[in-house]
Amino acid sequence: MRTIAIANQKGGVGKTTTAVNLAAALAEKGERTLLIDLDPQGNATSSFGLQEIEGQSLYEPLLGEVSITERILPTRLHDLFFVPADLDLAGVEIEIARMPDHLTRLAQTLQVLRDDQTFDYVLLDCPPSLGILMTNGLAAADEMLIPIQCEYFALEGLVKIVRLIERIRESGANQRLELGGIVMTMFDSRTKISSQVVTEVREHFFYRVYDTVIPRTVRLSEAPSFGRCILEHDPHGIGAKAYRALALEFLRRHHAAAHNSGAIPPVIPSAVERATESRDPVEQP
Numbered sequence: 001m002r003t004i005a006i007a008n009q010k011g012g013v014g015k016t017t018t019a020v021n022l023a024a025a026l027a028e029k030g031e032r033t034l035l036i037d038l039d040p041q042g043n044a045t046s047s048f049g050l051q052e053i054e055g056q057s058l059y060e061p062l063l064g065e066v067s068i069t070e071r072i073l074p075t076r077l078h079d080l081f082f083v084p085a086d087l088d089l090a091g092v093e094i095e096i097a098r099m100p101d102h103l104t105r106l107a108q109t110l111q112v113l114r115d116d117q118t119f120d121y122v123l124l125d126c127p128p129s130l131g132i133l134m135t136n137g138l139a140a141a142d143e144m145l146i147p148i149q150c151e152y153f154a155l156e157g158l159v160k161i162v163r164l165i166e167r168i169r170e171s172g173a174n175q176r177l178e179l180g181g182i183v184m185t186m187f188d189s190r191t192k193i194s195s196q197v198v199t200e201v202r203e204h205f206f207y208r209v210y211d212t213v214i215p216r217t218v219r220l221s222e223a224p225s226f227g228r229c230i231l232e233h234d235p236h237g238i239g240a241k242a243y244r245a246l247a248l249e250f251l252r253r254h255h256a257a258a259h260n261s262g263a264i265p266p267v268i269p270s271a272v273e274r275a276t277e278s279r280d281p282v283e284q285p
């Protein structure tokens with residue numbers, strides 16, 4: 001079982017869209033996948049049309065009151081399972097902040113799934129704010145998958161995230177956390193900036209950037225309002241094609257990593273910072 005935190009402290013970059021549609025595309029390939037909505041906004045939850053469900057979130061499992069296995073719901077997709085968020089989840093931050101092991105509550109909650117190898121992949125849709133829920137997500141994950149919107153300042157945001165990964169490792173909360181990959185989202189082929197940003201991020205992060213780039217398409221943004229993922233909403237459109245390609249690349253990378261001893265070398269933040277300090281700003285289109 002591999003746990004992937006889909007995270008970026010910047011809001012609106014495509015975390016939820018990537019979590020929902022990558023999870024669906026992995027399940028379509030026959031991978032047993034669990035998607036956990038860690039964001040009290042519950043956007044992933046409404047993407048499945050489940051916003052009416054109360055008392056079904058991670059709130060009690062995080063407090064150690066019930067097992068996460070009692071909160072896992074099936075979805076319309078055969079191999080995709082889901083733990084929704086509800087408003088209670090917002091309150092859990094205050095509750096667990098008092099606990100001595102407050103950073104590793106989620107890691108402990110997921111241990112039962114790890115022991116059973118119930119799932120191939122567990123995807124965590126993290127909230128944008130750097131609070132206890134996101135920190136728990138990073139402390140429970142094997143790797144972080146970072147969606148980055150193709151826009152100005154993408155690289156600056158990435159440097160901050162790389163530092164955050166270092167901080168989590170150094171805190172002792174999770175020494176195995178890796179930067180699993182960077183996914184460029186909302187690529188608009190009509191603008192010069194989109195290609196410039198992709199080129200620039202690739203220059204600094206090389207193979208960590210997925211070859212698959214997610215295009216900007218209205219179909220992806222409207223799918224949640226129908227309570228559907230893109231594979232159901234527009235199965236043959238460019239959004240579904242992109243997330244299917246992302247899932248294939250994800251599996252290829254993970255199978256290759258498993259055969260090469262599993263370890264992806266860590267990013268050295270100081271090297272990235274030096275590179276970004278010396279770079280020229282992106283030219284205005």
Ligand SMILES: Nc1ncnc2c1ncn2[C@@H]1O[C@H](COP(=O)(O)OP(=O)(O)OP(=O)(O)O)[C@@H](O)[C@H]1O
Pocket residue numbers: 010011012013014015016017018039043126127128185186187214215216217218220221222
């Ligand atoms: N490829 C895309 N094409 C068009 N719209 C997109 C695309 N990806 C995401 N969006 C839209 O952009 C908005 C932000 O996306 P999303 O909710 O996935 O970001 P997020 O990082 O999860 O946001 P938050 O930080 O609030 O959790 C949403 O309205 C979503 O539908």
Ligand SMILES: [Mg+2]
Pocket residue numbers: 015016017039043125126127
């Ligand atoms: Mg989100």
